[in-house]
Amino acid sequence: xxxVTDEHLxxxxxxxxxxxxxxxxxxxxxxxxxxxxxxxxxxxxxxxxASRDLRALLWLLGxxxxxxxxxxxxxxxxxxxxxxxxxxxxxxxxxxxxxxxxMTRAGPYRNGSPDHHADERFSRDLADILHERPAIDxxxxxxxxxxxxxxxxxxxxxxxxxxxxxxxxxxxxIQDQRTWYGQRARANARASSRWLVATGxxxxxxxxxxxxxxxxxxxxxxxxxxxxxVAAVLVGWREVKQYGQLGHAYSLxxxxxxxxxxxxxxxxxxxxxxxxxxxxxxxxxxxxxxxAARRRAGI
Numbered sequence: 222x223x224x225v226t227d228e229h230l231x232x233x234x235x236x237x238x239x240x241x242x243x244x245x246x247x248x249x250x251x252x253x254x255x256x257x258x259x260x261x262x263x264x265x266x267x268x269x270x271a272s273r274d275l276r277a278l279l280w281l282l283g284x285x286x287x288x289x290x291x292x293x294x295x296x297x298x299x300x301x302x303x304x305x306x307x308x309x310x311x312x313x314x315x316x317x318x319x320x321x322x323x324m325t326r327a328g329p330y331r332n333g334s335p336d337h338h339a340d341e342r343f344s345r346d347l348a349d350i351l352h353e354r355p356a357i358d359x360x361x362x363x364x365x366x367x368x369x370x371x372x373x374x375x376x377x378x379x380x381x382x383x384x385x386x387x388x389x390x391x392x393x394x395i396q397d398q399r400t401w402y403g404q405r406a407r408a409n410a411r412a413s414s415r416w417l418v419a420t421g422x423x424x425x426x427x428x429x430x431x432x433x434x435x436x437x438x439x440x441x442x443x444x445x446x447x448x449x450x451v452a453a454v455l456v457g458w459r460e461v462k463q464y465g466q467l468g469h470a471y472s473l474x475x476x477x478x479x480x481x482x483x484x485x486x487x488x489x490x491x492x493x494x495x496x497x498x499x500x501x502x503x504x505x506x507x508x509x510x511x512x513a514a515r516r517r518a519g520i
Contacts, residue, residue, distance in 0.1 A: 222385060225324070225374055225393040232368035233347055234316040237359045241309035248302035252461050255293045256454045262286035263450035267443035307513050308357035314509045315350045318502045319343065321394050323371070324378040325386050326491060327498035336379070340371060387488050387497075395482050395501055402475035402508075409468035416459040423452035467512070474508035 227235065265283030268276075297303075322328035323343050330339040347370060351359065378389050427448035434445060459465075481501045488497045 222378070222381070222389055223374070225378060225389060229372050229374035230320050231316055231347065231370040231372070231375075233351065233359070233370060234313050234320065235368070237309045237312040237316065237357075240357075240359050241306055241313055244302045244305035244309060247300075248297070248306055249461070251293050251297055251302065253458070255290045255297075256457055258286045258290035258293070259454055260447070260450055262290070263447050267447050305358060308354050309359060311509070311513060312350055312354060312357060312359060314506070316347060318506060319346050319350070320375060321390065321502065322498060324375050325390050325494055325498045326379060327495040327502075330379075331491070331495060339379075343371060383489070383491050383494055387485065387494055390494075390498060390501075391482065391485055395478060395485075398505060399475050399478050399482070402471045402478065406468050406471035406475060409464045409471065412462070413459070413464035413468055416455060416462075416464060420452055420455040420459070423448050423455055427452060470508065470511060474504070477504050477508075 227238070262283040265279045265286060268279050319328070323330045323339065326339075329342050329346070378386060381389070427445050430445035430448055434440065434443070478501065481497070481504055484497060484500075488494050
């Protein structure tokens with residue numbers, strides 16, 4: 222059977238996924254610009270030029286950079302793109318979970334119910350997911366505005382015998398999710414190491430520059446303070462991205478989902494599949510819930 226991809230999931234999933242990615246980019250762009258402005262301000266105010274007029278101009282430039290950063294901070298507080306990011310992601314993940322429950326005839330969409338009852342329940346569940354977060358802006362325009370919430374591929378999977386539904390779920394949900402977790406775990410672990418090395422290099426350079434200032438006190442550029450600012454910015458960006466925490470969490474989620482997958486060999490009936498899918502979706506949901514909690518807490 223052909224794979225089930227994101228294009229075959231409900232329109233609400235694609236709309237909320239797009240909204241989440243857009244808000245994430247907006248949030249990270251604002252944070253990145255704010256950190257760059259901190260460095261610009263530090264450089265501008267650390268240049269000890271001889272000309273009084275030029276020195277005053279540089280100080281004004283530094284002040285303008287820091288004030289611009291303050292404005293960006295105000296935008297972050299007012300627009301709250303991080304909350305939009307987390308909220309829309311929560312909607313997307315919830316919709317994805319109930320879509321797979323529907324396709325595998327698990328949870329409230331069990332095999333014994335007529336399909337029109339399952340369709341009605343699925344429609345109500347999507348509405349409940351959306352209404353639980355009324356403040357989240359889910360962009361339903363574009364190609365999703367007239368798209369289906371129960372797609373033909375979803376109905377096709379649901380209509381299959383238990384062996385086929387199990388195979389599709391293993392391939393397109395569990396194995397696909399495990400692959401994604403594994404890739405993200407490795408990418409975040411590598412990024413965490415790189416940013417730690419860069420931070421250490423900036424701190425060491427700042428220390429060397431500070432000692433050098435003792436030897437050359439009349440040097441016109443206060444390099445130590447600039448490098449110290451760079452180190453602080455690197456630490457800030459690493460905390461915003463949470464490379465270390467995410468690397469560990471994704472690795473743990475991949476292993477946990479692998480432990481669930483081991484039980485697939487014993488799945489033979491609709492009841493077995495329903496219990497198996499429920500446990501797998503709970504593991505995936507737990508990882509996302511912990512991710513959202515860490516993001517809100519900033520840890």
